[in-house]
Amino acid sequence: MKENEIIFQAINIKKEFDVTVALKGADITLKRGEIRGLIGENGSGKSTIMSIAAGMQSATSGEMVYKGKTWNPTSMIDANLQGISMILQEANTIPGITVAQNIFAGREKEFTSHGIVRIKKMIRAAQALLDKYEIGYIHAADQIDRYNFEDRKLIELVRCINENIEILVVDETTTALSHNGRNVLYKLIHQLAEAHKTVVLISHDIDEILEHCTSLTVLRDGEIMGELTKEDMQKSDIANKIRYLMIGREMTGDYYRSDYDSVCSEVSRLSFQHVTFGRIKDFNLEVHAGEIVGIGGLSGCGMHEIGRAGYGLEKLIEGKVLCDGKIVKSCKDAIKYGIGYISKNRDTEALILNGSIQDNIVLPSLPDLQKGIYISKKSEHMLSDKEIERFHIKCADGNQWVNTLSGGNKQKVSFAKWTAKGANIIIMDCPTRGVDVGVKQFMYQQIMEMKKAGNAILMISEELTELIGMSDRLLIMKDFEISGQFKRSSGLKPADMINYMV
Structure with missing residues (x-):
C-alpha cells in the first residue's frame, strides 16, 4: 500500500434521469492518502x-475501476463491505431500531451464532x-429515534467506518453538525488520510475545502471543469477562481445585505409571550413587519424549538404565540393566519x-384554490409554474418528482410553497443548509424582497456570518434562553458572539 497509489477511477460516467442529464461523461481519479474536495453548484453532478x-445507483454508461478491478457494486451495503462508504446529506438511518442495529446494518452475521x-x-x-x-454520550442500546438529526449523522459516520474502509465519501454532512460534531468528523478524515485511506469531501463551503482538502475537483452541469492541487489551492485568489469554475461567470450584485438600516415597522406580526415548553422557560420575542430577526447558537441551544413553536408544532405549557x-x-x-415555516x-x-x-408548491394553497368541492387543475398549474419561474427551479416541468431534484432546487420548492400561499410571516430554520454559493446569493435576494414587501421574517441559523449578513436584529441562545442581543452593524463579527454561545 503506497501513498498516491491510484485506488479508484471513474471513466466517462454518464447518468440520465428521464430528460435530465446529471453527468455528461465525467472522469475522476482518486489516490490513497488524499482528501479530495468535490465542489459545484446544486445539480452539478458531484x-x-x-x-x-x-452503490446507491447505477450509471447510464461508463466504467469504474476499484483497486485495479472493474467496479459495479450491487448496493450501498455491498460497497460498504468492500470498502467504499458514503455519508449522505440527508438522514440515512433506519427508524424503529437501536443505534447498534443501525451501526451494524447489513453486518448482522458478525454477531450471529446458530x-x-x-x-x-x-x-x-x-x-x-x-x-x-468520542461520541460515547450516544448509547448503543437506545432506539435511534430518540436522537436528533446531528447525532444520527454521527451514528452514520460510525456505521461507515469499518476495518475494510478504503474510501469514505462525506456528502454535505458538516452543514448538519455543530462545532463539536464537525471537529469529530475533521479529526477522523485526517486520521484516515494519514492511514493511506481516501476521503472525498463534497461541500459548498470553499473555506472548509481549502482548510481540509489536499486536492479539489470542480463540477458544473455534469462535467468536470477543473482539478486543483494543494499548491493551486494555496494561491491568494483561489476562492474567486473556484467560484468562477463553479458557475462559469463572475458573481455580481450583493451577496449579503449591503445596507445597515435596521428600521422597521412598529407593528408586531409574530409574538412569543412568556412561552414555556420542554426546556424553554418564559421566552419572549416580537418580530415586526419588515424586520428580519435572526436567532443563532450552538446545536442544542433551543433555537430550533422556538421555530417549531412559532408554527404551532410544540404544545405549550404556559404562554402563547400570537x-x-x-x-x-x-x-x-x-x-x-399567514405563517410559513x-x-x-x-x-x-x-x-x-x-x-x-407542483403538488408540493400548491399544497398550502389548496383551500384558496378550492371552489365548492372542485379544485381547478389549471389554477394549480398556473400557480406552480409562476413559482417555478420565480425561483428558477431547474426541472423538466411541475410534474417532475421532488426526490429527483438537487438540494438547492428542493430548497427553492420549500420557499416557493409559502410565497405561492402569500404567507407574510416566514419562519426559516437553516434556510440555506446544503445549497451552493450561487443559490445562497439568490435566496438572500429573495429574503430581502420579502423584507421590502413588509413581511416579518424569523431566521434561525447555525451560520453566524449568514445571520450577521441578513438580520436587522440578532439574538444568541444558550441553554434554551436568550444570552445576547445585537443590532445590525457594519462592525459586527462572529467573534463578538462566541462568549454568548459557549
Whole structure:
C-alpha cells in the first residue's frame, strides 16, 4: 500500500434521469492518502458521481475501476463491505431500531451464532465504536429515534467506518453538525488520510475545502471543469477562481445585505409571550413587519424549538404565540393566519419527496384554490409554474418528482410553497443548509424582497456570518434562553458572539 497509489477511477460516467442529464461523461481519479474536495453548484453532478461509486445507483454508461478491478457494486451495503462508504446529506438511518442495529446494518452475521443474533454482543461492539470516536454520550442500546438529526449523522459516520474502509465519501454532512460534531468528523478524515485511506469531501463551503482538502475537483452541469492541487489551492485568489469554475461567470450584485438600516415597522406580526415548553422557560420575542430577526447558537441551544413553536408544532405549557393578535395553537392556525415555516429537516418535514414539484408548491394553497368541492387543475398549474419561474427551479416541468431534484432546487420548492400561499410571516430554520454559493446569493435576494414587501421574517441559523449578513436584529441562545442581543452593524463579527454561545 503506497501513498498516491491510484485506488479508484471513474471513466466517462454518464447518468440520465428521464430528460435530465446529471453527468455528461465525467472522469475522476482518486489516490490513497488524499482528501479530495468535490465542489459545484446544486445539480452539478458531484453527489451523483460519488453515489454511483458507493452503490446507491447505477450509471447510464461508463466504467469504474476499484483497486485495479472493474467496479459495479450491487448496493450501498455491498460497497460498504468492500470498502467504499458514503455519508449522505440527508438522514440515512433506519427508524424503529437501536443505534447498534443501525451501526451494524447489513453486518448482522458478525454477531450471529446458530441462527440467533447476539444483541448484547452487538451493543457492546457498537458502544466501543461510539466511545472510540468520542461520541460515547450516544448509547448503543437506545432506539435511534430518540436522537436528533446531528447525532444520527454521527451514528452514520460510525456505521461507515469499518476495518475494510478504503474510501469514505462525506456528502454535505458538516452543514448538519455543530462545532463539536464537525471537529469529530475533521479529526477522523485526517486520521484516515494519514492511514493511506481516501476521503472525498463534497461541500459548498470553499473555506472548509481549502482548510481540509489536499486536492479539489470542480463540477458544473455534469462535467468536470477543473482539478486543483494543494499548491493551486494555496494561491491568494483561489476562492474567486473556484467560484468562477463553479458557475462559469463572475458573481455580481450583493451577496449579503449591503445596507445597515435596521428600521422597521412598529407593528408586531409574530409574538412569543412568556412561552414555556420542554426546556424553554418564559421566552419572549416580537418580530415586526419588515424586520428580519435572526436567532443563532450552538446545536442544542433551543433555537430550533422556538421555530417549531412559532408554527404551532410544540404544545405549550404556559404562554402563547400570537400572529397579528390571534393565538397560534397549531400549524393549521399558522397557515390560516399567514405563517410559513421552512424546516431544517427538509426531506422529512418540509417536502413530500414522492410527490411532484407542483403538488408540493400548491399544497398550502389548496383551500384558496378550492371552489365548492372542485379544485381547478389549471389554477394549480398556473400557480406552480409562476413559482417555478420565480425561483428558477431547474426541472423538466411541475410534474417532475421532488426526490429527483438537487438540494438547492428542493430548497427553492420549500420557499416557493409559502410565497405561492402569500404567507407574510416566514419562519426559516437553516434556510440555506446544503445549497451552493450561487443559490445562497439568490435566496438572500429573495429574503430581502420579502423584507421590502413588509413581511416579518424569523431566521434561525447555525451560520453566524449568514445571520450577521441578513438580520436587522440578532439574538444568541444558550441553554434554551436568550444570552445576547445585537443590532445590525457594519462592525459586527462572529467573534463578538462566541462568549454568548459557549
